[in-house]
Amino acid sequence: DAGVIQSPRHEVTEMGQEVTLRCKPISGHNSLFWYRQTMMRGLELLIYFNNNVPIDDSGMPEDRFSAKMPNASFSTLKIQPSEPRDSAVYFCASSLGRDRILSTEAFFGQGTRLTVV
Amino acid sequence: QKEVEQNSGPLSVPEGAIASLNCTYSDRGSQSFFWYRQYSGKSPELIMFIYSNGDKEDGRFTAQLNKASQYVSLLIRDSQPSDSATYLCAAEMNRDDKIIFGKGTRLHILP
Numbered sequence: 001d002a003g004v005i006q007s008p009r010h011e012v013t014e015m016g017q018e019v020t021l022r023c024k025p026i027s028g029h030n031s032l033f034w035y036r037q038t039m040m041r042g043l044e045l046l047i048y049f050n051n052n053v054p055i056d057d058s059g060m061p062e063d064r065f066s067a068k069m070p071n072a073s074f075s076t077l078k079i080q081p082s083e084p085r086d087s088a089v090y091f092c093a094s095s096l097g098r099d100r101i102l103s104t105e106a107f108f109g110q111g112t113r114l115t116v117v
Numbered sequence: 118q119k120e121v122e123q124n125s126g127p128l129s130v131p132e133g134a135i136a137s138l139n140c141t142y143s144d145r146g147s148q149s150f151f152w153y154r155q156y157s158g159k160s161p162e163l164i165m166f167i168y169s170n171g172d173k174e175d176g177r178f179t180a181q182l183n184k185a186s187q188y189v190s191l192l193i194r195d196s197q198p199s200d201s202a203t204y205l206c207a208a209e210m211n212r213d214d215k216i217i218f219g220k221g222t223r224l225h226i227l228p
Contacts, residue, residue: 033216042220043161043205056215091160097214105151106207106216108160 004109006092012115018080021112024073025094033106034067034077035091043091049075050097082116089113120144121208123219131227136193138204138222143187146211150182152191153205155221161205165191196226 005024013019025032034046047057052069060067064083069075079086093106120143130136142150149168153161167173167180167189179192189208193200203221210217 031214035218043218045215045217048215050214093216095216104149105163105166108162111160 004092004094004107006090006109006112008112009110010113010115012117013082015083015116016081017116018078019082019086019114019116021077021090021092021114023075023077023092023109025075025092026107027073029094029096029107030072031095031097031106032069032075033093033095034075035093037089037091037111046077079114082114084116087115120210120217121206121219123204123206123222125220126223127225128222129225129227130196132196132198134196136196136200136224136226138191138193138206138224140189140191140206140219141187142189142206142208144208144210145184145187147208148211149209149216150180150189151207151209151216152178152180152189153207153218155203155205157202161218164204193224198226198228200224201226 007022030051032049035043037043046059047067048055049069067077089111091111092109095106096104123140151166152164154164155161165178165180167182170182170184173180177194181190203223205221206219207216
């Protein structure tokens with residue numbers, strides 16, 4: 001398996017524009033996470049899906065952010081409109097979820113470095 | 118209270134010495150704990166996971182878990198310059214299985 005695949009790797013956009021980040025999880029994984037990483041705040045969980053259903057979106061900073069998972073092999077994170085403070089590295093990760101009792105590790109994609117100017 | 122806390126460092130350790138990294142967590146019901154390593158500009162990669170109280174060893178790495186104290190640690194023996202990275206502690210939140218990360222500790226191994 002190629003691992004978690006994210007696109008694009010880098011995105012530079014102007015303030016006010018819509019940004020869409022994409023993620024293909026590892027086949028067979030049923031949990032998918034979107035994280036945002038900045039120097040100040042570290043790695044923050046934005047939203048978590050289990051079996052394509054959003055379970056917890058309490059980390060989504062505001063209504064400008066939305067995420068979807070239309071099927072088990074694809075998820076998007078959209079920011080509309082984007083602002084300079086959204087500049088960060090956005091990671092997608094997937095895991096097998098709970099292996100009966102215990103959670104399994106999350107595997108990370110290479111990340112998307114977003115710069116909003 | 119933050120859910121997973123780590124000292125941000127940097128922690129400087131001489132080559133060949135033992136590096137000790139610490140982490141505390143707030144959700145007493147959490148059962149799964151992970152240590153990830155992240156090199157600058159790269160994505161986090163798993164080093165170890167631990168579920169049971171006590172020590173778990175894997176090569177030069179030892180993870181320690183104390184659920185009563187809500188404390189997780191990572192020891193790196195015979196530290197190498199290639200161990201210089203940010204180490205992220207993560208805990209699975211019992212209530213909904215989401216995995217929460219600490220801010221990470223920057224480790225610098227001095228040659």
